Amino acid sequence: MYEFYAPTKVLFGDGCLAEASPRLKEMRATNVLIVSGRSKTASLQGFRELCIGLDASGIRYVHFGEVSADPDTSLVDKGTEVYRAQHCDAIIGFGGGSPIDCAKGIAASVAEGRSIRDFVGTGLVFTKPVPPLIAIPTTAGTGTEVTNAAVFTVVDESGRRSKKGTSSQFYFPKLAIVDPVLHLSMPPSLTAATGMDALTHAIEAYVSRFNTPISDMYCLESIRLIGRSLRSACHISEGAKAMQSRRDMALSATLAGVALSEAGLGMVHGFAHAVGALAGIPHGLANAIILPFVMQSLIPDAKGRLSDIGQALTAKDNISPEESVRAICQLGHDIGIPENLEAAGVSPSYFEDILSDALSYRRRKASPRAFTDEELRELLERAFHGAPQQ
Numbered sequence: 001m002y003e004f005y006a007p008t009k010v011l012f013g014d015g016c017l018a019e020a021s022p023r024l025k026e027m028r029a030t031n032v033l034i035v036s037g038r039s040k041t042a043s044l045q046g047f048r049e050l051c052i053g054l055d056a057s058g059i060r061y062v063h064f065g066e067v068s069a070d071p072d073t074s075l076v077d078k079g080t081e082v083y084r085a086q087h088c089d090a091i092i093g094f095g096g097g098s099p100i101d102c103a104k105g106i107a108a109s110v111a112e113g114r115s116i117r118d119f120v121g122t123g124l125v126f127t128k129p130v131p132p133l134i135a136i137p138t139t140a141g142t143g144t145e146v147t148n149a150a151v152f153t154v155v156d157e158s159g160r161r162s163k164k165g166t167s168s169q170f171y172f173p174k175l176a177i178v179d180p181v182l183h184l185s186m187p188p189s190l191t192a193a194t195g196m197d198a199l200t201h202a203i204e205a206y207v208s209r210f211n212t213p214i215s216d217m218y219c220l221e222s223i224r225l226i227g228r229s230l231r232s233a234c235h236i237s238e239g240a241k242a243m244q245s246r247r248d249m250a251l252s253a254t255l256a257g258v259a260l261s262e263a264g265l266g267m268v269h270g271f272a273h274a275v276g277a278l279a280g281i282p283h284g285l286a287n288a289i290i291l292p293f294v295m296q297s298l299i300p301d302a303k304g305r306l307s308d309i310g311q312a313l314t315a316k317d318n319i320s321p322e323e324s325v326r327a328i329c330q331l332g333h334d335i336g337i338p339e340n341l342e343a344a345g346v347s348p349s350y351f352e353d354i355l356s357d358a359l360s361y362r363r364r365k366a367s368p369r370a371f372t373d374e375e376l377r378e379l380l381e382r383a384f385h386g387a388p389q390q
């Protein structure tokens with residue numbers, strides 16, 4: 001028996017950002033909190049268009065534009081205060097994964113009437129429906145526009161940072177507006193890192209112990225689109241091919257988001273969250289570096305599934321698990337992903353803290369291999385200094 005639940009309505013297509021205001025009107029929203037990152041540089045034009053549309057529709061809005069990468073819980077509290085003080089009745093998360101996750105946290109805090117901190121890493125569950133939540137991604141990676149998950153940074157009394165995932169059926173946005181035009185101005189390094197985040201979602205959900213025939217379908221199509229278009233999305237910035245690559249990547253990220261809500265993630269994310277929180281490496285980049293190392297370690301336990309992944313990624317038949325890992329490495333190499341964590345500038349002094357965070361990763365049980373603690377230590381050693389195929 002399995003369940004499939006993907007309740008977010010998805011609007012997809014060039015220029016569909018223009019639908020934001022009419023859809024908000026349908027939801028009877030009158031005063032919207034827009035949550036975004038500080039710079040919005042990758043999507044400034046889109047942000048202006050959103051505001052112009054709201055003005056023209058007579059919908060008031062308040063802009064909370066303070067979200068930095070990997071928002072900590074105090075930032076969510078701050079946004080929640082703004083929502084309450086301004087008497088908002090709907091929330092838009094506009095940007096990459098960080099502002100959209102922050103919007104989810106604000107929505108949940110408003111509904112529950114308490115700080116998001118009370119829910120992060122504590123086991124306390126969300127019980128109340130949130131205000132109308134709309135996600136407008138400007139990167140193609142996290143898939144958070146359709147997921148039941150949000151990740152926050154927790155800072156403990158000693159100042160140590162860790163990233164903790166939370167999930168809730170109430171986190172599914174009511175509407176995701178996925179407009180590939182918004183992704184056109186992403187710089188290649190951001191396209192590469194976020195695209196590899198989407199690939200990691202699709203691969204980890206596909207090999208997950210909790211995969212289902214429905215999540216598999218989303219994963220394989222996502223991987224196929226990434227194999228077809230991530231390189232060109234990184235290397236071509238103008239013309240019809242650039243636009244088609246953006247469409248493929250936008251769709252791949254959304255499909256992988258649906259899959260990860262169903263099937264979960266694995267130890268690539270277990271390590272990447274720790275690397276991101278402690279060493280400040282962007283989430284997608286951390287995943288991209290660690291992905292082939294974890295897949296190499298999974299070969300004995302997930303041979304058939306790794307072959308499927310390689311076939312979807314390369315559009316070739318009869319790919320062995322080893323060739324699949326090579327194809328993932330080659331893709332990373334072609335788009336400028338460093339070979340290991342050391343090459344990415346992660347200090348070895350973080351090793352023990354990264355390992356200790358990864359050992360307590362809440363989704364560790366989704367891994368198709370029940371890694372021992374010692375195996376994870378060896379895996380992290382290789383990811384720091386080695387090459388996946390050694």
Ligand SMILES: [Fe+2]
Nearest residue numbers: 142197201283
């Ligand atoms: Fe991710």
